[in-house]
Amino acid sequence: MDALLSSFTAVAIAEIGDKTQLLSLFLAARFRNKTAIIAGILVATLLNHAASAWLGVWAAQFIPAGWGPWLLGGSFIAVALWLLIPDKDDSDDTAMLKYGAFVASCVLFFLAEIGDKTQVATVILAAAFDDAVWMVIWGTTLGMLAANVPVVYAGSWLLQKVSLDWARRSACAIFILLGIATIISS
Numbered sequence: 001m002d003a004l005l006s007s008f009t010a011v012a013i014a015e016i017g018d019k020t021q022l023l024s025l026f027l028a029a030r031f032r033n034k035t036a037i038i039a040g041i042l043v044a045t046l047l048n049h050a051a052s053a054w055l056g057v058w059a060a061q062f063i064p065a066g067w068g069p070w071l072l073g074g075s076f077i078a079v080a081l082w083l084l085i086p087d088k089d090d091s092d093d094t095a096m097l098k099y100g101a102f103v104a105s106c107v108l109f110f111l112a113e114i115g116d117k118t119q120v121a122t123v124i125l126a127a128a129f130d131d132a133v134w135m136v137i138w139g140t141t142l143g144m145l146a147a148n149v150p151v152v153y154a155g156s157w158l159l160q161k162v163s164l165d166w167a168r169r170s171a172c173a174i175f176i177l178l179g180i181a182t183i184i185s186s
Contacts, residue, residue, distance in 0.1 A: 040105025
């Protein structure tokens with residue numbers, strides 16, 4: 001259960017102000033079928049994070065015993081600092097949009113996640129919880145949905161109410177606290 005909750009929390013927080021949230025906003029403005037957008041996000045995230053988690057499990061075999069909590073805590077702090085760098089929306093009109101909400105969401109989301117901080121977090125979390133890789137995959141996927149579904153349905157309203165700069169700084173502080181707590185608890 002720790003793997004599920006840690007993965008959910010880490011990705012839901014890391015996703016705040018991320019380029020995939022901007023992509024969700026773009027897709028919601030472009031397509032009326034919100035269910036298809038969310039289904040595309042779900043499929044893309046499951047595929048991307050499953051591959052990332054299995055990479056993390058494979059990489060874990062090379063991490064010396066006792067280093068896990070330090071690497072996980074340090075990684076949380078690194079992601080915290082990464083959160084302070086605002087993402088840009090690179091979802092220009094693309095040929096993918098002609099295939100409809102589901103395909104466009106699925107393909108664009110999968111591609112946007114490559115090398116993203118939530119993908120990196122998934123690799124790290126799977127390495128830390130290598131005995132619970134499926135919980136990591138479900139946790140990161142649910143965290144991604146928790147952060148993006150509200151944007152799909154109420155994105156423009158949320159942007160008027162919440163400053164992205166404030167959200168990124170708050171997420172940064174939470175990740176630093178998670179990193180310190182992880183290191184101290186070891």
